[in-house]
Amino acid sequence: MDTPVVFLLDDDKSIVEALGRVLRAEGYPVRTWTSALQFLEEHEPAVPGCLVADVLMPHLSGLDLQHALLTCGSHRPIVFITGQGDIPMSVQAMKAGAVTFLSKPVARTELLAAVREAIEKDAAFRAANCERLAIQSRVERLTPRELQVLHLVTRGLLNKQIAAQLGAAEKTIKVHRARVMQKMQVRSAAALVGLLSSHPQALGLIQAG
DSSP, X not given: OOOOXXXXXXXXXXXXXXXXXXXXXXTOOEEEESOHHHHHHHOOTTSOXXXXXXXXXXXXXXXXXXXXXXXXXXXXXXXXXXXXXXXXXXXXXXXXTOSEEEESSOOHHHHHHHHHHHHHHHHHHHHHHHHHHXXXXXXXXSOHHHHHHHHHHHTTOOHHHHXXXXXXXXXXXXXXXXXXXXXXXXXXXXXXXXXXXXXXXXXXXXXXX
């Protein structure tokens, strides 16, 4: 797994340099910018880590940058820092998914704690997304008939009931059901329901099928 990177953004170069020294001293790889527009152009969503960004910057504010990242589908955790923040601004940032809001001058302990939290949040999101894609891939391998069987299994129907509803022989349904379990990599109907209930997107594919 790639080492998490701290993306550091502030239009004040001295702040970027000072915070960068603190983070590098803790062993974090750090990439720095003094322009939000340039950061947005060069951002690599696939790289794990978090963003530490000023709120009030020329041309593109931290909140506008946050919105732009979300619009692009990037859920990069952000630790906001500011010397002129207010409560409404903080609330807006947090509602949009910011990890925390730190006031300048930023205390070393607060910065490191916030960065650790943000990186943990990023890792959890990436792991969940990876699992979601894996489950979606399994669902997409099912045949149309297997999708029908899977949908009815998740509704709690027995093989005999599924056979009657689909107009098929019970032994045929048993074969389809076994293939569904194999492709979905589960051993029981309960495990199958549990797997899909934690991933509504995959359940939507099944119902659509």
